[in-house]
Amino acid sequence: MPNVVYILNGPNLNLLGKREPEIYGHQTLDDVRDLCVAAAEEHGLQIIFRQTNAEHELVDWIQEAREAAHAVVINPAAYSHTSIAILDALNACPCPVIEVHVSNIHARESFRHHSYVSHRADAVIAGCGVEGYLLALRRIATLLESK
Template sequence: MKRLFILNGPNLNLLGHREPEIYGADTLADVQAACEAAASAGGYEVSFHQSNAEHELIDWIQQARTDAAGIIINPAAYSHTSVAILDALNACPCPVIEVHISNIHRRESFRHHSFISARADAVIAGCGTQGYVFAVNRLISLLAAG
């Protein structure tokens, strides 16, 4: 079966508990279940990961070069700081969709720039955790279009 990598950066393991007024009540397990359902409906399986460590995200991106049809990434705070994650994504030929639960453009000014957006085929922000499902569906559409 074809595989999508869904990668989550720092503090996303605290979804449902951390600042619910910004990030909502869904847990990361809820997000994973929704992504798996959407991917399965499109004929894909999901490899779902979260890490607070930048190097682990980079390792998964490098693994995706051979093991994934596409990547959905919520790099969280690394969006605004990590050239290393951008470099890893630039070395990966598959489509990439960047997701942010909150609208980063309505938050602190340092959050308005994302290094990752320079590589992303699409950016979804401000749609809550539903943005992940939007990303799965968009990624499947991009893959179907070739």
């Protein structure tokens, strides 16, 4: 049975490829899902891929992952910088967590430089475009193999 990885995406990522392509690129969230499905198969993982603009829904999914997932990859988007609720939910989740950002949040506006999620994340990948998701899945596979 493959290891299950939740890939959770926060607000405005449904507009990936359409919103500020000079920052976020031209690939859509559907493209990202397809890339993640292929990478997951390559690493013997099964993914649950979700996106929401609602903070409470991300919290609910993280709580669900406590029982259903072996790892979490999360792009909390703007909630990175504001959500203690998401941090608290991740702190209650015993599995590996990797935070992903399409853009380099440290090279952007100063309010984006701090991420609450980073306090819990086992790794942070930022500025690699959508390839960051693939790097995260590769790292998750390594972490799960070493258990």
